[in-house]
Structure formats: structure tokens, C-alpha cells
Amino acid sequence: MDAALGQRAASHNTPATPRLAIEARGLVKRFGGTLAVDGVDLSVPEGAIYGILGPNGAGKTTTLRMLLGIIDPDEGERFLLGHARPQEIAGAVGYLPEERGLYPAMKAPDAIAFMGALRGLPLAEGRKRGIAMMEEYGLGHAVDRQIRQLSKGMAQTVQLLGTLVHEPRLVVLDEPFSGLDAINQGKLEGLIRDLAAKGTTVIFSTHVIAHAERLCEQIAIIAGGKVPYAGDVDEARDRIPAQVRLEVAQREGEWRKALPSDYRREGDFFMFSLPDDGVEPLLRALIEGDAGILSLSIERAGLHDAFVAIAGEAAARQLEADQAAGVAA
Template sequence: MKIELGEWPVSGNGVELGSDVELAIEARGLVKRFDGFTAVDGVDLSVPKGSIFGILGPNGAGKTTTLRILLGIIDPDEGFRRVLGSEQPMQVARRIGYLPEERGLYPAMKAYEAIAFLASLRGVPLKEGRRKGRELLEEHGLGYAADRQIRQMSKGMAQQVQLLGTLVHEPDLVVFDEPFSGLDALNQGKLERMIRALAERGTTVIFSTHVIAHAERLCDRIAIIAGGKVPFAGPVDVARDRLRPQVRLETRQHDGPWRAAIPADARHEGAFWYFTLPETGIEPLLRALIEGDAGILSLSIERAGLHDAFVAIAGEAAARALEESAGEPR
């Protein structure tokens, strides 16, 4: 008999934020309208310090507008925000690194100078910025391109230079808007490792994405956004636990009293039964199967993935829009 519990937790849905958790970002009731269109509609967010927080949603859902409000680039029509302890985000701009979705560097600048220029916008002296620029390029395997002009670089290399320029001043908070767009699989992996390293050093990272895999692999907490609203914000595990785990069961016996232990809507495909784990849990199910002489050959319990949770929370239409966004060329 083979029993696999997968990643299904024995108890608990995760730990919600307590009053003692220190927040890097807090927002309540954010609303932003453009020419009568409501782009952000009552958004609440709480981002703990040192966490990796993802804003997950399709193109046009309100992700970029939300980030720009948090950064103070635009002001909300309604609502409250506090970033790194300040209700005026621009006052703490030097403690923030921001990578916008629309990438842009001066094409005639050399790579290390581009990083130094971005550092100078955050208060780093130009001489120090140039030194740090060369150090960062060397550290990330681009030392050979330090004196190359941006116009001479591939799109992927130029994006890496801008990314390093976002981090050169060692910010306390890093905000990435669709950071994985346009990167190949190798550089996406590098960026994921960089984000984890930032969080390990205590830096707060918040990024927007329309790719579920990045949010599922990286994030401690997420906000699902669709149509300018946030129907869920919290730990990834809690989002996944909105759906009950699924059971796959293989038995030696095809019928018997044990059949009463599995739901009436269980699917029988080939040698396996598929059904939602009963709310009573695994122990009563196992007991009934054993006492009913089912002859368990294998039993696995799989927790719902973030994609299924997104569908359950945001709806089929938002999920289709998310998939279409992921398939668009960037």
C-alpha cells in the first residue's frame, strides 16, 4: 500500500498577520479613476517587512496603477497608504528601488555609467555609483560588458543593467513591475534567485506579474487583482486552501462496504478513483477503507495549485484573461 500526502498540511490554513507584524507597506481603500474609468477600486494591501509579495492578475487588472500609487508617482482619489512608515512615499524614495514595466536607459551610456546615473537619482555620489556599477556587473557575470554602450547590448542584457541600477543604492524596499517580461528562462531563473537573496538580507520585495508560476514559487503572500479589485490578499497557502485537497485512490477491490466512505460524485477512471477529500479528513477515510477491506494499493492527496485557487477566487473570466496575458509577446 502506497500513501502519499503530497504538500497537504495536517492542520491550519497559515498564519494571518498579527498586530505585532511590522509592515513595509500598508494601504486601505485605494481608489483611482481615469476619465470616468475606475482602474483601482478599493484596494487593501499589507506587506510585511522582509517579505516577498506578489500582485497577481491579468493585463489591465490595475497592477501598475496600484504600484504607482504606492510609490507616490500618482495619488489616489480615495484611500490611505503608508510606505516605510511615511504617508508621503516620495519622502522615502531614496530607500526604494523601482523597476518600471516600461524599461528605458540612455542608449549612448556605457553600462556602468547607466547604473551610476540611476544610483545618483537615489542620492549616491556619481564616483561611488560608477565603482558600484562595475562591481555589480562583475558580480553578476556582466563585467565584460561594463564599457559597452546600451545600444550595443541585447534587450536581455540591457534589462539586467537596469535591474542592477534598481538595486545599486541598496534599498530597503524593491518594487518590480512585471520584472520577468522579456527575459529568457535562464535570466528569469537568475532574477528569481536575486529576489530570494534580497529577501534573505531583509529587503522587502513587491512585484507584479501575470505568470502564476513566479508568484507560486517566490511569494510569501500575494494579492489577487482583477478589474481593479482585490478579492484575496494573504499567504499563498491560504489562497490554495480555499479549495479542498484532491484524492487519488487505487484499490484492489472494486466494490464493497468501503464505497460508502468515498463521495457519491467520485470519478472512476481506469484503476483510480478521484474525489475531493471529505471535510472529516484523512483518518476517518483511511479507517473506513481498511475496515471495509478495500485493499488500498495507492492513495495520494494533492493540495490545489495556485492556478486553481485563482480560478476559484477571481472567476473563470479573470483566469482566461490571465492566461491570455501570459501568452502575449512582451
């Protein structure tokens, strides 16, 4: 074990270094002859909302299961809340797996209490908290219903509340938005923000870029079992130059010589990357050349564009196909 890595994970005594909820280096996992995860590194600060973004089959679930100690890596090391053995800290973790599963005959508060009991919370306290949480999140009318009597969205919410009932320090959600309609997705986003506001670390996997872009300051992009990028969302977006969108009344003239060489036409608009020296020289040329500026905007690259640039077009197409399949379902 790397002594420096263990010391950072266990003590975090340096003020300039953020405390880490998760730290992993060189995680590798093989299933038979298949290399599912190939050298993954992750550093998740405490209190962060951290997204793991990638298409289905990229290695997201396998990575999360290694971090949680559900399966062991073939190579590499990981620290969960400072512990090299994740099972030692299981009571401080809430985990919502991608495969949902509740006992259909259980009443909703009992299901929540049962999940809390698996993490060490007494059943009576879990049921009391479960009823209060259902009231808080708009399910008070369903406290006497069995799981089989709930809609899919309501049942998923109950399982999520069961993940949170023991008040974990770290919450790990595997594809939590899968199968939820737009209204329930919005409610879940609000709940994740509430958790982070209370200091809880939330890490979630997703194949929907919009959720990561709205919720996360930091992400890991995973494709083909590798992590080609892990860091700030803003830094990922800044890998793509901002785009200028220009519309003018006079489409010909001397001012055209001031356009960067990469410009392209999209209908009535000229599109090009923001020049290194900014837009001011171009503005002067447009004005002096009587181009007749109708509109000019500078558009920063989105996370989707960054994903394409970092992970490649094939991974981006798979991501879009996964999202379309999820919407259709």
C-alpha cells in the same frame, strides 16, 4: 486621515504587530470614466517578498504607481515606509517600471550609475558599485559595452541593477519577469531571494502564478481593479480542499459506499475532496472491502486553483492568455 492608521504606519511600537513597509486603505483611481482601481487595501510587512497577482489590465501598475506617489489616488490613503507622502522617502526605494528604458549609447556601468544618481547616489560611487554588481551577477564581460550592444536579457539585468545600486530598503518591481528567458527568470528569482535575506522588502507584480507561488509568502490577488484576497499564500490555497487521488485493483465492491459523494473518475483514478474526518475511515473501508489499494495520494491545492476560486474563471483565463502571450514574445 485615519489617526490610528497613521500611528501604526509611523511608529509600529507594538511588538506583536509586524512593521509595515507599505500600508494602503481604500485606494481608488479613475481615468476619465474608467474606474481603474476600486478600493484597494494592502499591508506589506518589512522584509517580505510580496506578490501582486492578476491579469494585464487588472490595475496592478496603477496600484504600484499610487503606492510610490507617481500618481495620487482619487480616494484613500497610503503609507510608504511610514511616510504619508511617498516622495519624502524616494531615496530609500528602488523602482523597476514595466516599461523598460535605458539610453542605448551609454555604457552599462554608466547607466547603472545614472539610475542611482536619480536616487541621490554620487555618480562615481554608482559606477564603482555598478561594475562590482555586474561582476557579481555574471556581466563582468560587458562592463565596456554600450546598452545597444547587450542582449535583451542582459539589458534588463542592467536596468534591474540600476534599480538596486543605491541599496534601497524597499524594491518595487512591475512585471520584472516579462521578456526574460527561463535562465534569466531563475537568476532574477535568486536575486529577489538574496534581497529578502538581507532584510530588503520586495513587492512585485506578475501575471505568472508560478513566480508568486515559488517566491511569496504573501500575495494580493487583483482583478477588475479590486483585491478579493490579500494575505498568506498558504491561506489562499487552503480555501480549496485537498484532493485525494486513489487507484485500486477492484473497482467495484462494498468499499465504494465509503467514497464521498463528490468523487469523480479520471482514467484509472478516483478523485475527490479530502473528507472532513480525514482519510482513515476510507482506508479502513478499502482494506476491509478488499479493494486492493494500488496508490493513494493527498494533493494540496495549488495557487492556480486558489486564484480561480477567488478571482473567477474569466480572470484565470485572462491570466493564462497573458502568460501564453508572454512566452510567445
